[in-house]
Amino acid sequence: MTEKTYLRVKGGSPLCGTYNVHGAKNAVLPMLAASVMTEDEVTVTDCPYISDVDDMTEVLRALGVAVSRRGRDVTVSGKPTLTEIPPHLACAMRSSVFMLGALLAETGEVRLFTPGGCRIGARPLDIHFDGFRRLGACVEYGEDYVLCHAEKLTGADVILKYPSVGATENLIMAAVKAEGRTRLIGAAREPEIVSLVRLLVKMGADIAGEGTPVITVNGVRELEGAVCAPVADRIVTGTVMAAVAVAGGRVELNGADASCLGAVISPFLSSHTYLVEHGGVLVFESDRVLAATDVVTGPYPLFPTDMQAPFMACQCYASGMSSMRETVFEDRFAHVAELRKMGADIALAGNTAFVDGSRGMKGAVMHAADLRGGAGLLVAALGAEGESFIDGLRYLDRGYENIERIMSNLGGKVVRESGSLPE
Secondary structure, eight states, X not given: OEEEEEEEEXXXXXXXXXXXXXXXXXXXXXXXXXXGGSSSOEEEOSOOOOHHHHHHHHHHHXXXXXXXXXXXXXXXXXXXXXXXXXXXXXXXXXXXXXXXHHHHHHXXXXXXXXXXXXXXSOOXXXXXXXXXXXXXXXXXEOSSEEEEEOSOOBOOEEEOSSOOHHHHHHHHHHHHTSBSEEEEETOOOOHHHHHHHHHHHHTTOEXXXXXXXXXXXXXXXXXXXXXXXXXXXXXXXXXXXXXXHHHOEEEEEETOOGGGOHHHHGGGOSTTEEEEEETTEEEEEEOSOEEOOEEEBOSTTXXXXXGHHHHXXXXXXXXXXXXXXXXXOSSXXXXXXXXXXXXXXXXXXXXXXXXXXTSOOBOOEEXXXXXXXXXXXXXXXXXXXXXXXXXXXXHHHHHSSSHHHHHHHTTOEEEEEEEEEOO
């Protein structure tokens, strides 16, 4: 027996009620990074209570700026006094990379140690650094760090060889104070990028084309304070929908932005589900009869890779053979071995998983190896026969705000416990 903190999940209870969707983690983090680009107060509203946001505020404090939190609003002010992101914080969270573009623009220099986060593939930063070089920065590599510095950044046309979300956001921030015009060609189009641009424009930036493959940034000399809200978290929305799909029930999702949810929700639609959006409320209902689906992940507006694991859990309950092809990350199937412990019939062939949902699923002891994979295990457990135990909660806490409370408030039998986890 091993002492751990874990979720105990008893499957089979339908989910019913209302859930208020909070701001998107993947929007909040780069928005907080952008707050160092002015000495004035910048407030990001509707920030979730998750460890990634806590870690980002610690990064900001370590750089010398003032950070305060009042409820869901995080306010940042002051000028960075340091340009080196402390190694222990960089290793704790992948999103420390967002400080690259912001600090380069504001101070002309940034040193970043190898970033951490979930192990879901190599996720190289070469697209970021190639873009910085096009803007006139020098990039130097050490054994475990990278140093970017520039006396002056100058606008240029930057062609992204892949629509990387992080690279697009970093290059937008770097270009905001560059001299002249920058065009990002082949940019990522995610709604979270639109949230970042909305904040920067409120701060005085001159940006156009966000949400399209070509983003134009005309450099400005100074930015000022602003208050801005992020887009609602579409991955949390999709995760709750996945849980309802396998457990059955009816849930109202307040604040869900249907305009950017198309590819997230489209695989859920069938003759046995009900979905309607009205006045900022998304209502989803399922009778647990799921149809086989073929899904391919891809950059927005395609099906998001962050929903791959939660939706694969749904495929484990669908009648017939489903497939899931992962095209974004090369190592994002760690949850497959854990789902098999529940009886899932999943065969892997390269970057494609083939899922036969005809066997049924039973409770098991499982380990979450990454954020979204852990969410997929919880979804699977909510529809399974018997009890499941899921550890690795530090990953889930990075992106879900008390996920056990979310599900239990909707009627799911999910509790967080500490003690001896069955082997």
